[in-house]
Amino acid sequence: MEQITHTFRQFIGDPEIKTILGLVLAFLTYLFDLGNPEMWLIIGLMISMDTATGVVAAWKRGEAIKSSKMFRFATKVFVYGTSVALINVMARACICTTDGCPDGIATILRVVAFGWIVATEAKSINENFASLGYPLPEKIEKILSGLNKK
Numbered sequence: 656m657e658q659i660t661h662t663f664r665q666f667i668g669d670p671e672i673k674t675i676l677g678l679v680l681a682f683l684t685y686l687f688d689l690g691n692p693e694m695w696l697i698i699g700l701m702i703s704m705d706t707a708t709g710v711v712a713a714w715k716r717g718e719a720i721k722s723s724k725m726f727r728f729a730t731k732v733f734v735y736g737t738s739v740a741l742i743n744v745m746a747r748a749c750i751c752t753t754d755g756c757p758d759g760i761a762t763i764l765r766v767v768a769f770g771w772i773v774a775t776e777a778k779s780i781n782e783n784f785a786s787l788g789y790p791l792p793e794k795i796e797k798i799l800s801g802l803n804k805k
Contacts, residue, residue, distance in 0.1 A: 686740040694769055701776035702731050708783035715787060735772050742768045 687695075706728050710720055742764045781791050790796070 686743055687736065691765075694765075698735060698769070698772055698776075701773060701780070702728065702735070705731075705776050705779045705783065708780055708787070712783045712786040738772070739765070739768050 706725070713720060713724070746764050781796060784790065
């Protein structure tokens, strides 16, 4: 364990590595708006809850739990992350004027993306709970189905 700690400290102490890590983190902050950790926490919890309820529902139905189906978790993280990154880039670059992007437009775009992700995951969680015998009240189900019409 001491060797790992020593190697890690050497690695982090390298000025070139610090510079590269700093640039990578700055780029990720630009793309993913890491200044809003609550949004990412909620999205992560929703995806995790959907995955967990999906596994339980599949187990209850007697379906085999396969790693190929678990790949959906990684796909969701990638698709949702890409969606938010594109919206952040649009908010900062495409619709910005020379004076800078109006905060209202950027906020609206982020809220729309966040709402879409949460509604999609909520509908999927509801479907999983319904297959377990715990359906949501009909009123809430209508709202969720209205948000996710294809």
